[in-house]
Amino acid sequence: MADSTFEVVRERTIDASPERVHDSLIDFHAWQAWSPWEGLDPEQSRVHSGAHSGLGAVYEWKGNRKVGQGRMEVTGDSATEVVVLINFIKPFKATNTATFTLRPDGSGTHVRWSMVGPTTFMTKVMGIFKSMDKMIGPDFEKGLAQLDASLST
Numbered sequence: 730m731a732d733s734t735f736e737v738v739r740e741r742t743i744d745a746s747p748e749r750v751h752d753s754l755i756d757f758h759a760w761q762a763w764s765p766w767e768g769l770d771p772e773q774s775r776v777h778s779g780a781h782s783g784l785g786a787v788y789e790w791k792g793n794r795k796v797g798q799g800r801m802e803v804t805g806d807s808a809t810e811v812v813v814l815i816n817f818i819k820p821f822k823a824t825n826t827a828t829f830t831l832r833p834d835g836s837g838t839h840v841r842w843s844m845v846g847p848t849t850f851m852t853k854v855m856g857i858f859k860s861m862d863k864m865i866g867p868d869f870e871k872g873l874a875q876l877d878a879s880l881s882t
Contacts, residue, residue, distance in 0.1 A: 735861040738843040739869035742834045745880035747808065750838045753876060754811040754829050755803055756781070757788035762879040765872040769795040794820060801827075815844075823847075840876070842869050 743750050753759045757777055761767050773792035779785040784806045791798040798819040804826075805812030811829040825846030832839050844865065 732848050734845055735848050736843060736845045737862050737865045737869060738841065739866055739873060740839065740841045741870075741873040741877065742837045742839045743873070743877045743880060744837045745877075747831045747833055747838045749880055750831055750840060750876070751808065751811065752782075753880060755783045755786065755806055757786055757801065757803075758782070760788070763872060763876040765868040765875065766796060769793070791819075840873060842873060844869075 753763065758781075761775075767773075770792035773790055773796050776789040777787065778789070779787040779802065782803075784803055786803045787800065788802075789800045790796065797817060799815060799817040801816075802814050803811065804814045805828075809831050811831075813827045813829075815823075815825045815827055817823040817825070823846055825844050827842065827844045830841040830843075
């Protein structure tokens with residue numbers, strides 16, 4: 730419980746070109762096809778603002794207790810990396826950074842999805858029962874599998 734930050738990382742090779750993967754990551758409208766949290770609340774509200782995609786694109790959501798409430802913004806965008814600042818509002822406040830690193834891998838793209846954030850009092854308490862890696866890692870795995878499936882159709 731002494732660490733001041735946490736990191737969750739998952740990786741997968743996606744059966745699509747780096748350009749197609751990149752385009753799905755920088756456009757929050759496309760996240761509905763692959764995000765592991767989409768579909769957890771059919772009544773979830775979504776607001777897109779800022780740029781349509783890429784640097785400055787913003788996505789805000791509000792849903793049931795499984796989905797919570799928050800805001801994401803693309804703060805870094807290059808051919809090999811997409812950085813998203815995530816501000817969680819509910820069920821608890823937190824600010825984390827998700828980074829998607831892309832590199833060609835044969836005919837596909839190797840994607841590394843990481844999220845880092847401060848280890849707050851709440852994450853320390855939750856960590857007593859289950860680590861952030863065990864809580865969020867399976868969602869990242871599901872998301873990467875869904876990204877792969879959505880791009881290979």
